[in-house]
Amino acid sequence: MRSLIVVIGVLMLAAAGSIRAASQVQVVGLFPGAAVINVDGQRKLVKVGQTGPGGVVVVSADSRGAVLRVDGVERAFGLSREYSEGFAEPSKRRLSIAKGLGGHYWVAGSIDGHPVQFLVDTGATSVALNEGQARRLGIDFRVVGRPLQVSTASGTARGWRVSLDRVKVGSLEVLGVEAVVLEGGSPSEVLLGMSFLNRVGWKVEQDVLVLESKL
Structure with a gap:
């Protein structure tokens, strides 16, 4: 009887260890x-x-x-x-993004509640989008924005600096994010730049981009 109790005790300890490992x-x-x-x-x-x-x-x-x-x-x-x-x-809230097409990091998110597919660009000083994208998002950049000249890979472009109420990717949401709207069709993708990334923590681990909220 005692040996049976010992065996049951060992099995219970083993089960508890498995539960702890799984957790x-x-x-x-x-x-x-x-x-x-x-x-x-x-x-x-x-x-x-x-x-x-x-x-x-x-x-x-x-x-x-x-x-x-x-x-x-x-x-x-x-x-x-x-x-x-x-x-x-x-x-801290985290979001892990695997490297996608072309070796870039793509992530679905939203601007002021409107769905957006972002291209993460650590070389961009702010969130950047072209004027067509801004219009589709309801951003009246010519009225609320401040005109400026922006240096791009193609030369100098006309733009407007605006403030976005909310930018969200996954569970990470940042309020009052600076953005630049560029005249014409460039950039072709909405760039998630440093005006958002600097408001959260970010790092690259084994080709995975990890975004993390700041406490």
Whole structure:
């Protein structure tokens, strides 16, 4: 009888250890065919079929979730926020962006509530968009903006400096963001420049751009 109790106790401890191990695995970024996983504070972009930190294997991944093999057991994971140890409240909000077409970082977001596909550009001093894009977003730049001359790769262009009420990507939202509207069709994509990036933390880890809110 005593041996049976000992065996049950060992099994309970083993189960508790498995639960603790599983609770330390998080999916903090999702992409077609890959996931950013965090195991005991080690974050890495892992493609399907590859092994990440702690021996965790990404079995499948898409924009809705990922299936990970942890200690030989497959389990479905949704996108989770990261939590600081010992606290129930989420720590800094993070957004992981994988490198996309042309080696650039693309991210869906919004300007003043209107959906926008951003091209992240750390070389741009501010959020930048062309006049057609500004009109579609309802920005009356000729009335509310301040005229200026902007130096571009093609030469000097006429522009207007404006203030955007809200710029949001993922769960990161910044209020009162400086932007420049350029005359003509350049830039062809809305650039997410340093006037936004400097208001949040950002870094590149293994070809993944990580944006992080400042507490």
